[in-house]
Amino acid sequence: MSAAPLHSGFLTHKRMMFAWLALLLVLAVAAAWYWQEMLPPSAVDLGFSYGLGTLALVIMLWLTWFGVRKRSYAKGAGRLKAWLSAHVYLGLSLVFLVPLHGGFTIAPDIHGIAYVLVLVTVFTGLFGVAFYGFYPRRVTANREGLTFDAMLKRIAEIDIELRGLSTQLSEAANNIVRREAESGRIGGGVGILFARPINKARRARQALLRLNLDSDAGNRAAALLESKAAVVDRLQRDIQMRSRLRAWLLLHVPLSLATLAAVIAHAAGMLMFGLGSV
Ligand code: HEM
Protein backbone atom coordinates (compact mmCIF):
# COMPACT_ATOMS: atom_id res chain seq x y z
CA MET A 1 0.00 0.00 0.00
CA SER A 2 1.60 3.26 -1.09
CA ALA A 3 0.18 5.08 1.95
CA ALA A 4 2.25 3.05 4.40
CA PRO A 5 5.68 4.78 4.68
CA LEU A 6 4.28 8.26 5.41
CA HIS A 7 1.20 7.25 7.31
CA SER A 8 2.52 4.48 9.51
CA GLY A 9 3.48 5.65 12.98
CA PHE A 10 3.18 9.41 12.36
CA LEU A 11 1.24 9.90 15.61
CA THR A 12 4.12 8.53 17.69
CA HIS A 13 6.88 9.93 15.45
CA LYS A 14 9.95 11.14 17.44
CA ARG A 15 8.37 9.84 20.67
CA MET A 16 5.37 12.15 20.19
CA MET A 17 7.62 15.20 20.38
CA PHE A 18 5.10 17.36 18.51
CA ALA A 19 2.23 16.27 20.77
CA TRP A 20 4.26 17.38 23.80
CA LEU A 21 5.24 20.68 22.15
CA ALA A 22 1.63 21.44 21.19
CA LEU A 23 0.47 20.56 24.72
CA LEU A 24 3.17 22.79 26.18
CA LEU A 25 2.04 25.67 23.95
CA VAL A 26 -1.61 25.25 24.99
CA LEU A 27 -0.68 24.95 28.69
CA ALA A 28 1.55 28.07 28.53
CA VAL A 29 -1.23 30.14 26.91
CA ALA A 30 -3.84 28.72 29.35
CA ALA A 31 -1.55 29.58 32.30
CA ALA A 32 -1.12 33.15 31.00
CA TRP A 33 -4.91 33.40 30.66
CA TYR A 34 -5.50 32.00 34.17
CA TRP A 35 -3.00 34.32 35.83
CA GLN A 36 -3.73 37.34 33.59
CA GLU A 37 -4.35 39.65 36.63
CA MET A 38 -0.65 39.40 37.35
CA LEU A 39 0.20 40.86 33.89
CA PRO A 40 -0.22 44.48 32.68
CA PRO A 41 -3.83 44.85 31.29
CA SER A 42 -2.69 46.41 28.00
CA ALA A 43 -0.28 43.51 27.40
CA VAL A 44 -3.08 41.02 28.14
CA ASP A 45 -5.46 42.70 25.65
CA LEU A 46 -2.88 42.94 22.91
CA GLY A 47 -1.31 39.56 23.69
CA PHE A 48 -4.53 37.52 23.61
CA SER A 49 -6.37 39.34 20.83
CA TYR A 50 -3.68 40.36 18.31
CA GLY A 51 -0.70 38.27 19.55
CA LEU A 52 -2.50 34.95 19.96
CA GLY A 53 -4.72 35.67 16.92
CA THR A 54 -1.62 36.17 14.78
CA LEU A 55 -0.09 32.98 16.17
CA ALA A 56 -3.31 31.09 15.28
CA LEU A 57 -3.18 32.52 11.77
CA VAL A 58 0.49 31.57 11.34
CA ILE A 59 -0.35 28.03 12.49
CA MET A 60 -3.25 27.94 9.99
CA LEU A 61 -1.01 29.08 7.13
CA TRP A 62 1.61 26.50 8.08
CA LEU A 63 -1.02 23.73 8.25
CA THR A 64 -2.29 24.69 4.80
CA TRP A 65 1.27 24.73 3.44
CA PHE A 66 1.39 20.99 4.16
CA GLY A 67 -0.43 20.43 0.86
CA VAL A 68 2.53 22.01 -0.97
CA ARG A 69 5.16 20.31 1.21
CA LYS A 70 3.54 16.91 0.62
CA ARG A 71 4.16 17.27 -3.08
CA SER A 72 7.84 18.26 -2.95
CA TYR A 73 9.15 14.73 -3.29
CA ALA A 74 12.80 15.81 -3.23
CA LYS A 75 12.69 16.63 0.48
CA GLY A 76 12.66 13.15 1.99
CA ALA A 77 9.92 10.94 3.43
CA GLY A 78 11.27 11.01 7.01
CA ARG A 79 10.94 14.75 7.32
CA LEU A 80 7.51 14.65 5.71
CA LYS A 81 6.40 12.28 8.49
CA ALA A 82 7.65 14.83 11.04
CA TRP A 83 5.62 17.49 9.20
CA LEU A 84 2.51 15.32 9.28
CA SER A 85 2.96 14.56 12.99
CA ALA A 86 3.37 18.28 13.76
CA HIS A 87 0.42 19.07 11.43
CA VAL A 88 -1.92 16.83 13.42
CA TYR A 89 -0.92 18.09 16.88
CA LEU A 90 -0.66 21.78 15.99
CA GLY A 91 -4.01 21.50 14.21
CA LEU A 92 -5.54 20.06 17.38
CA SER A 93 -3.96 22.83 19.49
CA LEU A 94 -6.11 25.38 17.59
CA VAL A 95 -9.22 23.90 19.21
CA PHE A 96 -7.95 25.31 22.53
CA LEU A 97 -5.90 28.32 21.39
CA VAL A 98 -8.76 30.02 19.52
CA PRO A 99 -11.22 30.16 22.48
CA LEU A 100 -8.39 31.50 24.67
CA HIS A 101 -7.76 34.12 21.98
CA GLY A 102 -11.44 35.03 21.58
CA GLY A 103 -12.20 35.19 25.32
CA PHE A 104 -14.43 32.08 25.00
CA THR A 105 -17.00 34.06 22.98
CA ILE A 106 -18.44 32.14 20.02
CA ALA A 107 -21.22 34.20 18.43
CA PRO A 108 -22.96 33.69 15.04
CA ASP A 109 -20.68 36.19 13.26
CA ILE A 110 -17.57 35.95 11.07
CA HIS A 111 -15.36 35.27 14.16
CA GLY A 112 -17.64 32.44 15.30
CA ILE A 113 -17.86 31.05 11.76
CA ALA A 114 -14.04 31.03 11.57
CA TYR A 115 -13.86 29.00 14.78
CA VAL A 116 -16.59 26.56 13.74
CA LEU A 117 -14.76 26.04 10.44
CA VAL A 118 -11.56 25.33 12.38
CA LEU A 119 -13.47 22.73 14.42
CA VAL A 120 -15.02 21.07 11.35
CA THR A 121 -11.65 20.95 9.56
CA VAL A 122 -10.04 19.40 12.64
CA PHE A 123 -12.91 16.91 12.82
CA THR A 124 -12.33 15.78 9.22
CA GLY A 125 -8.61 15.55 10.05
CA LEU A 126 -9.46 13.13 12.87
CA PHE A 127 -11.22 10.93 10.32
CA GLY A 128 -8.04 10.95 8.23
CA VAL A 129 -5.96 9.90 11.23
CA ALA A 130 -8.44 7.13 12.09
CA PHE A 131 -8.53 5.87 8.48
CA TYR A 132 -4.74 5.87 8.09
CA GLY A 133 -4.47 3.97 11.38
CA PHE A 134 -7.10 1.44 10.42
CA TYR A 135 -7.11 0.78 6.69
CA PRO A 136 -3.59 0.31 5.23
CA ARG A 137 -3.02 -2.96 7.15
CA ARG A 138 -6.54 -4.15 6.38
CA VAL A 139 -6.09 -3.41 2.67
CA THR A 140 -2.92 -5.55 2.64
CA ALA A 141 -4.58 -8.37 4.63
CA ASN A 142 -7.67 -8.32 2.38
CA ARG A 143 -5.55 -8.68 -0.76
CA GLU A 144 -3.70 -11.76 0.56
CA GLY A 145 -0.72 -11.02 -1.65
CA LEU A 146 -2.76 -10.36 -4.81
CA THR A 147 -2.61 -7.08 -6.68
CA PHE A 148 -5.76 -5.26 -7.79
CA ASP A 149 -5.01 -6.21 -11.42
CA ALA A 150 -4.48 -9.86 -10.47
CA MET A 151 -7.95 -9.91 -8.89
CA LEU A 152 -9.50 -8.42 -12.04
CA LYS A 153 -7.61 -10.98 -14.14
CA ARG A 154 -8.97 -13.81 -11.97
CA ILE A 155 -12.52 -12.55 -12.61
CA ALA A 156 -11.87 -12.40 -16.36
CA GLU A 157 -10.57 -16.01 -16.30
CA ILE A 158 -13.67 -17.20 -14.41
CA ASP A 159 -15.92 -15.40 -16.93
CA ILE A 160 -14.15 -17.10 -19.84
CA GLU A 161 -14.58 -20.51 -18.21
CA LEU A 162 -18.26 -19.76 -17.51
CA ARG A 163 -18.82 -18.80 -21.13
CA GLY A 164 -17.21 -22.08 -22.18
CA LEU A 165 -19.89 -23.98 -20.24
CA SER A 166 -22.78 -22.29 -22.07
CA THR A 167 -23.40 -25.12 -24.55
CA GLN A 168 -23.69 -27.66 -21.72
CA LEU A 169 -26.15 -25.65 -19.55
CA SER A 170 -29.95 -25.46 -19.80
CA GLU A 171 -31.43 -22.26 -21.25
CA ALA A 172 -32.55 -21.03 -17.80
CA ALA A 173 -29.11 -21.65 -16.31
CA ASN A 174 -27.46 -20.03 -19.31
CA ASN A 175 -29.57 -16.90 -18.92
CA ILE A 176 -28.53 -16.54 -15.28
CA VAL A 177 -24.84 -17.00 -16.07
CA ARG A 178 -24.95 -14.67 -19.10
CA ARG A 179 -26.83 -11.90 -17.27
CA GLU A 180 -24.35 -12.03 -14.41
CA ALA A 181 -21.36 -11.84 -16.77
CA GLU A 182 -22.93 -8.92 -18.68
CA SER A 183 -23.61 -6.89 -15.52
CA GLY A 184 -19.87 -6.21 -15.27
CA ARG A 185 -20.02 -3.56 -12.53
CA ILE A 186 -18.15 -4.44 -9.34
CA GLY A 187 -18.00 -1.29 -7.28
CA GLY A 188 -17.67 2.38 -8.04
CA GLY A 189 -19.92 5.34 -7.34
CA VAL A 190 -20.01 7.46 -4.21
CA GLY A 191 -22.30 4.92 -2.53
CA ILE A 192 -19.45 2.48 -1.94
CA LEU A 193 -18.04 4.87 0.68
CA PHE A 194 -20.99 3.92 2.89
CA ALA A 195 -22.07 0.42 1.82
CA ARG A 196 -20.79 -2.23 -0.56
CA PRO A 197 -23.03 -2.95 -3.58
CA ILE A 198 -24.84 -6.29 -3.93
CA ASN A 199 -22.52 -9.07 -5.05
CA LYS A 200 -24.22 -10.14 -8.28
CA ALA A 201 -22.07 -13.25 -8.66
CA ARG A 202 -23.34 -14.55 -5.31
CA ARG A 203 -26.92 -13.75 -6.25
CA ALA A 204 -26.50 -15.57 -9.61
CA ARG A 205 -25.07 -18.62 -7.81
CA GLN A 206 -28.09 -18.73 -5.52
CA ALA A 207 -30.43 -18.47 -8.54
CA LEU A 208 -28.51 -21.29 -10.22
CA LEU A 209 -28.79 -23.51 -7.12
CA ARG A 210 -32.55 -22.90 -7.04
CA LEU A 211 -32.79 -24.58 -10.49
CA ASN A 212 -31.62 -27.84 -8.83
CA LEU A 213 -29.21 -28.63 -11.64
CA ASP A 214 -27.63 -32.00 -11.25
CA SER A 215 -25.08 -31.95 -14.05
CA ASP A 216 -21.30 -31.58 -14.03
CA ALA A 217 -21.62 -28.34 -15.99
CA GLY A 218 -24.22 -26.94 -13.54
CA ASN A 219 -22.08 -27.82 -10.52
CA ARG A 220 -18.99 -26.38 -12.18
CA ALA A 221 -20.85 -23.13 -13.01
CA ALA A 222 -22.03 -22.83 -9.38
CA ALA A 223 -18.49 -23.43 -8.10
CA LEU A 224 -17.09 -20.84 -10.52
CA LEU A 225 -19.70 -18.29 -9.42
CA GLU A 226 -18.79 -18.99 -5.80
CA SER A 227 -15.10 -18.29 -6.55
CA LYS A 228 -16.07 -15.18 -8.47
CA ALA A 229 -18.26 -13.95 -5.59
CA ALA A 230 -15.29 -14.34 -3.22
CA VAL A 231 -13.02 -12.29 -5.52
CA VAL A 232 -15.77 -9.66 -6.01
CA ASP A 233 -16.14 -9.38 -2.20
CA ARG A 234 -12.42 -8.83 -1.91
CA LEU A 235 -12.39 -6.24 -4.72
CA GLN A 236 -15.34 -4.37 -3.26
CA ARG A 237 -13.70 -4.24 0.17
CA ASP A 238 -10.48 -3.04 -1.49
CA ILE A 239 -12.25 -0.28 -3.43
CA GLN A 240 -14.25 0.78 -0.36
CA MET A 241 -11.24 1.03 1.95
CA ARG A 242 -9.07 2.85 -0.58
CA SER A 243 -11.91 5.24 -1.47
CA ARG A 244 -12.40 6.09 2.21
CA LEU A 245 -8.67 6.72 2.53
CA ARG A 246 -8.99 9.40 -0.16
CA ALA A 247 -12.50 10.76 0.30
CA TRP A 248 -11.99 12.45 3.69
CA LEU A 249 -9.31 14.65 2.06
CA LEU A 250 -11.96 15.91 -0.39
CA LEU A 251 -13.61 17.49 2.66
CA HIS A 252 -10.48 18.35 4.63
CA VAL A 253 -8.75 20.41 1.94
CA PRO A 254 -11.68 22.62 0.77
CA LEU A 255 -12.71 23.11 4.41
CA SER A 256 -9.18 24.16 5.33
CA LEU A 257 -9.23 26.74 2.52
CA ALA A 258 -12.68 28.02 3.58
CA THR A 259 -11.37 28.29 7.16
CA LEU A 260 -8.36 30.26 6.01
CA ALA A 261 -10.59 32.64 4.04
CA ALA A 262 -12.87 33.21 7.08
CA VAL A 263 -9.89 33.76 9.39
CA ILE A 264 -8.30 36.26 6.99
CA ALA A 265 -11.63 38.13 6.68
CA HIS A 266 -11.94 38.22 10.48
CA ALA A 267 -8.31 39.27 11.02
CA ALA A 268 -8.48 41.94 8.28
CA GLY A 269 -11.68 43.33 9.85
CA MET A 270 -10.11 43.41 13.29
CA LEU A 271 -6.90 45.03 12.03
CA MET A 272 -8.76 47.67 9.98
CA PHE A 273 -11.61 48.54 12.32
CA GLY A 274 -10.37 47.49 15.75
CA LEU A 275 -11.84 45.44 18.54
CA GLY A 276 -15.48 44.35 18.38
CA SER A 277 -16.33 46.08 15.10
CA VAL A 278 -16.44 43.14 12.64
C1 HEM B 1 -7.43 30.71 13.49
C2 HEM B 1 -7.50 32.05 13.50
C3 HEM B 1 -8.55 32.84 14.26
C4 HEM B 1 -9.79 32.49 14.71
C5 HEM B 1 -10.52 31.17 14.48
C6 HEM B 1 -10.33 33.61 15.44
C7 HEM B 1 -11.56 33.64 16.07
C8 HEM B 1 -11.97 34.63 16.95
C9 HEM B 1 -13.14 34.57 17.78
C10 HEM B 1 -14.14 33.42 17.82
C11 HEM B 1 -13.20 35.72 18.49
C12 HEM B 1 -14.26 36.14 19.50
C13 HEM B 1 -15.21 37.11 18.83
C14 HEM B 1 -16.21 37.79 19.72
O1 HEM B 1 -15.82 38.35 20.75
O2 HEM B 1 -17.39 37.78 19.33
C15 HEM B 1 -12.05 36.53 18.11
C16 HEM B 1 -11.74 37.75 18.60
C17 HEM B 1 -10.74 38.56 18.11
N1 HEM B 1 -9.84 38.25 17.13
FE1 HEM B 1 -9.64 36.47 16.27
N2 HEM B 1 -9.43 34.64 15.36
C18 HEM B 1 -8.34 34.22 14.65
C19 HEM B 1 -7.23 34.96 14.31
C20 HEM B 1 -7.11 36.32 14.52
C21 HEM B 1 -6.11 37.18 13.96
C22 HEM B 1 -5.03 36.73 12.97
C23 HEM B 1 -6.34 38.44 14.45
C24 HEM B 1 -5.63 39.72 14.15
C25 HEM B 1 -4.38 39.83 13.90
C26 HEM B 1 -7.47 38.38 15.32
C27 HEM B 1 -7.99 39.42 16.02
C28 HEM B 1 -9.02 39.34 16.92
C29 HEM B 1 -9.43 40.39 17.81
C30 HEM B 1 -8.79 41.76 17.87
C31 HEM B 1 -10.49 39.90 18.57
C32 HEM B 1 -11.26 40.61 19.67
C33 HEM B 1 -10.75 40.09 20.98
C34 HEM B 1 -11.54 40.63 22.15
O3 HEM B 1 -12.65 41.11 21.96
O4 HEM B 1 -11.01 40.48 23.24
N3 HEM B 1 -7.94 37.07 15.34
N4 HEM B 1 -11.32 35.83 17.16
Ligand code: HEM
Ligand atom coordinates in the same frame (compact mmCIF):
# COMPACT_ATOMS: atom_id res chain seq x y z
C1 HEM C 1 -7.57 23.92 10.80
C2 HEM C 1 -6.58 23.13 10.76
C3 HEM C 1 -6.08 22.34 9.57
C4 HEM C 1 -5.83 22.73 8.28
C5 HEM C 1 -5.97 24.14 7.72
C6 HEM C 1 -5.38 21.57 7.55
C7 HEM C 1 -5.02 21.55 6.21
C8 HEM C 1 -4.48 20.47 5.55
C9 HEM C 1 -3.98 20.48 4.20
C10 HEM C 1 -4.00 21.68 3.26
C11 HEM C 1 -3.52 19.22 3.93
C12 HEM C 1 -2.86 18.76 2.64
C13 HEM C 1 -3.75 17.82 1.91
C14 HEM C 1 -3.32 17.56 0.50
O1 HEM C 1 -3.08 18.51 -0.24
O2 HEM C 1 -3.24 16.39 0.13
C15 HEM C 1 -3.73 18.42 5.10
C16 HEM C 1 -3.40 17.10 5.23
C17 HEM C 1 -3.65 16.35 6.33
N1 HEM C 1 -4.30 16.74 7.47
FE1 HEM C 1 -4.85 18.62 7.92
N2 HEM C 1 -5.38 20.50 8.39
C18 HEM C 1 -5.80 20.93 9.63
C19 HEM C 1 -5.94 20.19 10.76
C20 HEM C 1 -5.73 18.84 10.83
C21 HEM C 1 -5.93 18.03 12.02
C22 HEM C 1 -6.35 18.56 13.39
C23 HEM C 1 -5.65 16.75 11.67
C24 HEM C 1 -5.69 15.53 12.49
C25 HEM C 1 -6.26 15.39 13.66
C26 HEM C 1 -5.26 16.75 10.28
C27 HEM C 1 -4.90 15.63 9.56
C28 HEM C 1 -4.36 15.65 8.32
C29 HEM C 1 -3.74 14.51 7.70
C30 HEM C 1 -3.64 13.10 8.29
C31 HEM C 1 -3.28 14.94 6.45
C32 HEM C 1 -2.46 14.13 5.47
C33 HEM C 1 -3.19 13.68 4.29
C34 HEM C 1 -2.33 12.81 3.41
O3 HEM C 1 -1.12 12.74 3.57
O4 HEM C 1 -2.89 12.18 2.55
N3 HEM C 1 -5.32 18.04 9.80
N4 HEM C 1 -4.34 19.20 6.07
